[in-house]
Amino acid sequence: MRARKVRQSRSRQLANRLILAFLVLFALAGLYGLAGLSRAVVLTTSASAGPTGRLVVTSALVGCPAPGSAGVTGGGIAEASAPATSVTGQVALTALNPAVSQPSAASAPARAGQLTLRTIRAAPAVPKKLAIVKSKAGGLVPTSRARGGLVVAATGSDAQGFDVEQLSPGGIPTLRCQAPGSDFWFLTPETTSTRTELYLINTDSTPADVHVGVQTDSGPRLGAQDSGIIVPPHAMITQSLDKLVRSAKAAAFQVTASAGRIVAAVRVTGKAAKAGAWLPVAQEPATAQVLTGLPATGGTRELFIAVPGAAAARVKVTAVTPRGSYQPTGGSDIPLLGHSTTGISLPSLSGHPGSIKISANVPVTAVLELSGGPPGAPGAFVGGSNPIIEQGVIAASPVGSAGKSQVVLSAPGHAAEVRISQAVAGVPLTGQASTLIHIAAKSATKVRIGVSKHSGRGAKLVALLLTPVPGSGPVYAARLAAVGGTLQTVLPVVSSPTKIVLPDVWQSLARVLGS
Numbered sequence: 001m002r003a004r005k006v007r008q009s010r011s012r013q014l015a016n017r018l019i020l021a022f023l024v025l026f027a028l029a030g031l032y033g034l035a036g037l038s039r040a041v042v043l044t045t046s047a048s049a050g051p052t053g054r055l056v057v058t059s060a061l062v063g064c065p066a067p068g069s070a071g072v073t074g075g076g077i078a079e080a081s082a083p084a085t086s087v088t089g090q091v092a093l094t095a096l097n098p099a100v101s102q103p104s105a106a107s108a109p110a111r112a113g114q115l116t117l118r119t120i121r122a123a124p125a126v127p128k129k130l131a132i133v134k135s136k137a138g139g140l141v142p143t144s145r146a147r148g149g150l151v152v153a154a155t156g157s158d159a160q161g162f163d164v165e166q167l168s169p170g171g172i173p174t175l176r177c178q179a180p181g182s183d184f185w186f187l188t189p190e191t192t193s194t195r196t197e198l199y200l201i202n203t204d205s206t207p208a209d210v211h212v213g214v215q216t217d218s219g220p221r222l223g224a225q226d227s228g229i230i231v232p233p234h235a236m237i238t239q240s241l242d243k244l245v246r247s248a249k250a251a252a253f254q255v256t257a258s259a260g261r262i263v264a265a266v267r268v269t270g271k272a273a274k275a276g277a278w279l280p281v282a283q284e285p286a287t288a289q290v291l292t293g294l295p296a297t298g299g300t301r302e303l304f305i306a307v308p309g310a311a312a313a314r315v316k317v318t319a320v321t322p323r324g325s326y327q328p329t330g331g332s333d334i335p336l337l338g339h340s341t342t343g344i345s346l347p348s349l350s351g352h353p354g355s356i357k358i359s360a361n362v363p364v365t366a367v368l369e370l371s372g373g374p375p376g377a378p379g380a381f382v383g384g385s386n387p388i389i390e391q392g393v394i395a396a397s398p399v400g401s402a403g404k405s406q407v408v409l410s411a412p413g414h415a416a417e418v419r420i421s422q423a424v425a426g427v428p429l430t431g432q433a434s435t436l437i438h439i440a441a442k443s444a445t446k447v448r449i450g451v452s453k454h455s456g457r458g459a460k461l462v463a464l465l466l467t468p469v470p471g472s473g474p475v476y477a478a479r480l481a482a483v484g485g486t487l488q489t490v491l492p493v494v495s496s497p498t499k500i501v502l503p504d505v506w507q508s509l510a511r512v513l514g515s
Contacts, residue, residue, distance in 0.1 A: 055500045056085070060159040062152050063263030064166040064177040065199040065236065065278075067120035068095050069148030072275040073267070074122055075167040077177070078396035079152065080115045080463035082161030082429050084498035089156030093118070096149035096236050098126045102205070103234055105153065112157040115395060115425045115463035117167075123148045133229075133237065140243045141212075143229065149236035151203045152177060160498040161429075161465075163393040165491075168275060171460065172403065172483060173396045174374065175265065175278035176491055180204070182257040184264040185282040187304040187367040189343060189378055190216070190248040193271050196241040198253065201263040202231040208260030214241065215306065215341050216248035231262055252282075252306035252341040252365070274376025280383030280492070282306075285363035289384040292355035292410045293478030293490035294321075296446060299371025300379070301349040305358070306365050310338040313362045317346065320410050321354040325442040331356075336364070343369075354444030355410035355476055358384075372487030385492035387474035388418075392493035393429070394464040394479045397422075397449055402460035403483040405449040407493070411439040414473025418466055420447060424459045434467070439475060449479075466493055 066073045089112045092105040126145050133143040154162050164177040180203045202208045208231040214221040221244050245251040255264040269276025307313045317331030329348040368382040397405035421434035477493035
């Protein structure tokens with residue numbers, strides 16, 4: 001009896017193994033059969049949506065701190081796009097009003113593919129009951145609701161290759177309007193007479209919880225524990241950081257949002273009531289960065305580097321110029337302490353157009369200060385940027401009686417080729433005749449932007465489109481604008497794509513089907 005039960009148990013085990021093996025073989029056969037038949041199966045009769053991993057840009061959102069503020073900072077905006085399709089689009093402008101909790105957006109005429117100049121009315125003055133917000137950091141950071149601010153939203157073809165710049169009251173570009181995010185870095189020189197103001201714009205319908213970290217040449221000054229502030233929906237807050245950095249020679253500000261997202265901007269000026277300069281957003285800390293936009297004119301060159309971590313940094317600077325790449329005097333093996341921001345004078349870069357590469361053993365971020373800048377500013381500033389992918393658009397560059405512009409191109413690695421085209425307001429930017437520029441490997445070049453014969457004598461601003469040629473090496477670019485012989489702003493050319501390439505996803509259904 002016992003032997004019989006043993007034989008039955010063994011039979012059941014063998015049967016279970018055979019069934020399991022059959023199921024595995026069946027599943028494998030199904031997968032291989034699916035893969036083999038996928039290219040013969042028609043899933044839809046509609047047109048293909050395009051290759052897997054590419055999404056067409058259909059929306060864009062940016063915030064600008066100055067429009068509507070009135071006074072020396074108020075002004076209009078210049079917007080431009082370079083779409084790849086003729087699909088209709090739309091632009092909506094939301095002027096922030098401190099007296100209204102949810103301001104309404106105004107639809108603007110759709111002008112996809114061209115430079116459009118828009119006048120922005122001054123916002124109402126901030127009511128007294130809303131003007132003052134509780135000071136932060138033990139009273140060291142006066143905080144208030146700010147007057148003005150603008151949110152620009154584009155959809156459809158207007159969002160493709162989209163770029164917006166805010167203009168001064170005289171119509172000169174002062175700052176690129178930024179997309180909302182959760183992490184921003186700014187670096188600047190500081191003196192006892194410098195005024196430093198931080199602007200925080202909440203572009204969304206939910207409150208944003210924001211923290212500001214400050215570190216100077218003497219170490220950290222402000223951390224997350226005493227810098228938190230809630231930015232209401234559709235509002236702009238300003239903070240005066242003068243008292244925190246009064247005794248510093250250099251400062252770095254990290255603005256982070258732990259909830260929601262914001263657009264951050266920093267303006268530095270002297271004691272006089274002048275416009276000053278809007279700082280470029282510095283790149284996130286990394287072991288390698290490229291800062292493009294050195295002019296051919298002489299003057300001071302001071303590099304400000306922030307080391308956010310505790311470990312000390314060893315930094316190397318490489319200049320990329322029309323004469324090739326080299327290490328400038330004072331740019332090799334620079335020792336920097338952790339949790340500090342330091343200014344380094346590099347006078348040997350004076351008069352050499354191009355860019356600088358920064359290499360370090362630990363993540364750092366940097367901004368270069370040049371002689372010049374708007375009235376009341378300590379100088380003009382160069383921020384880091386990435387190589388141009390697909391195309392780059394600059395909404396407005398002064399030409400003719402408004403000023404002079406040039407583009408500085410840099411190829412730190414392999415040789416590169418770029419096509420540059422331009423258009424005045426009301427003229428499509430795409431389809432214009434372009435100029436092909438060749439940049440030798442590990443070198444840089446500059447291109448003057450003038451008024452073309454077909455632009456008209458009264459043209460004061462032109463939009464620029466930069467397109468790397470297929471097969472070109474990585475190319476970095478910046479637009480330099482000068483007024484009255486003085487360099488005003490250096491604006492890096494960032495990628496303004498019509499499509500976004502997504503990373504490959506392996507073992508996905510789309511890959512199995514081969515769509």
